[in-house]
Amino acid sequence: MFEEYEFRTLQIDQHGPLAVLTVNRQSALNALNGETLSELAQVTDIVAENAEIAALIITGAGDKAFVAGADISELAQLEGVFAGREMALAGQDVMHGIASLPIPTIAAINGYALGGGLELALACDVRVAAKTARVGLPEVTLGLLPGFGGTQRLSRLIGAGRALDMMLTARQVGAEEALAMGLVNYVADNPLQKAREVAETMLKNAPIALSLVKEAVRRGLDTTLELGLEIEADMFGMTVATQDFKEGTQAFLDKRKANFKGE
Ligand code: CO8
Numbered sequence: 001m002f003e004e005y006e007f008r009t010l011q012i013d014q015h016g017p018l019a020v021l022t023v024n025r026q027s028a029l030n031a032l033n034g035e036t037l038s039e040l041a042q043v044t045d046i047v048a049e050n051a052e053i054a055a056l057i058i059t060g061a062g063d064k065a066f067v068a069g070a071d072i073s074e075l076a077q078l079e080g081v082f083a084g085r086e087m088a089l090a091g092q093d094v095m096h097g098i099a100s101l102p103i104p105t106i107a108a109i110n111g112y113a114l115g116g117g118l119e120l121a122l123a124c125d126v127r128v129a130a131k132t133a134r135v136g137l138p139e140v141t142l143g144l145l146p147g148f149g150g151t152q153r154l155s156r157l158i159g160a161g162r163a164l165d166m167m168l169t170a171r172q173v174g175a176e177e178a179l180a181m182g183l184v185n186y187v188a189d190n191p192l193q194k195a196r197e198v199a200e201t202m203l204k205n206a207p208i209a210l211s212l213v214k215e216a217v218r219r220g221l222d223t224t225l226e227l228g229l230e231i232e233a234d235m236f237g238m239t240v241a242t243q244d245f246k247e248g249t250q251a252f253l254d255k256r257k258a259n260f261k262g263e
Contacts, residue, residue: 005046009036011061012043017054018199019047020192023120024061029068032116036071037094040120044097051262054207055199056101058124059108059192060117066109066133067117072142088147091116095123095149099218102211104202108195109133109184114172119148122157125214126198127184128191129175135183138170156221158183206244207262 005012011022021043023030032040047053060066070091078084098105098120107113107121109129118135121127129135137146137154145151146167155163158181166173178184188194202210212235220228239245243263251258 007039010039010043017203019053020057022059022061023067026062028071029065030060031068031071033071033074037091041094041097048101054203055104057106057108057195060110065111066113067120068112069115069117091148095119098123104210106195106198108191110191115139116148119150122153128186128188128195129178129184130191131175131187133175134172135178136172137167141170206248206260208242208244209239212238
């Protein structure tokens with residue numbers, strides 16, 4: 001289904017229900033320029049509209065970088081508060097599109113994930129890092145701050161104290177430390193292979209339930225505990241109305257594997 005689209009800086013492959021999106025600008029360590037951001041937005045729309053795709057992995061081409069940030073040669077052209085704000089909003093929109101996908105998303109961090117690259121990984125649900133991966137938000141070394149969601153998503157994920165330490169020192173964090181902080185979920189020799197295994201485990205579960213879990217967590221993080229619990233109850237009600245709930249509970253009682261249809 002992706003054959004009809006032509007992307008210059010991305011590669012997208014579909015393996016049954018699993019799509020793998022590879023950022024491919026190796027000459028700049030896969031840095032996100034305007035073209036890549038716009039292609040990412042297009043792919044996100046295609047994935048969102050395609051019911052055949054049930055999980056998405058995002059990775060970087062080559063063995064050195066996931067994504068080494070926003071493209072600094074483009075950033076260097078920015079002038080003025082308005083242009084900076086517009087660029088941040090545009091990048092945030094792309095990351096929001098990924099974070100809002102109704103299917104599980106996994107970042108396979110195969111090397112450097114810095115600045116906008118870490119922000120891309122933070123927009124995914126789960127992160128798998130190569131043992132050699134290095135992650136960080138070094139924007140302050142350029143006189144900037146993380147503008148593609150990093151100040152917000154990193155703090156929500158690992159707590160403001162750890163996030164501030166990373167952002168204020170601009171230091172690169174290795175895979176094991178990132179794992180200990182909860183910044184990544186898994187460390188593996190082959191992060192893409194591990195990401196596929198994690199995706200396959202997720203895809204054994206009921207698709208509507210997966211999507212509603214994501215929505216409950218995402219919307220709950222934006223609100224109070226009280227409202228978050230209401231959202232949870234609403235979503236729970238929606239799962240109870242699915243055929244998959246009937247199938248899942250019946251399969252348990254019959255001592256057989258459930259055959260979920262996403263209905
Ligand atoms: N942008 C553009 N080009 C890059 C980038 C980048 N982010 N990162 C690497 N490159 C290029 C290098 O310029 C180099 O190109 P060339 O071969 O033509 O000289 C090539 O990739 C290889 O890089 P290095 O030679 O530097 O490779 P090293 O192994 O020596 O170092 C590093 C690897 C440590 C990853 C190093 O390349 C580096 O520090 N890169 C920059 C990392 C960084 O600061 N990222 C954050 C960028 S800012 C950002 O992401 C802001 C996001 C929010 C923006 C909000 C909008 C307003």
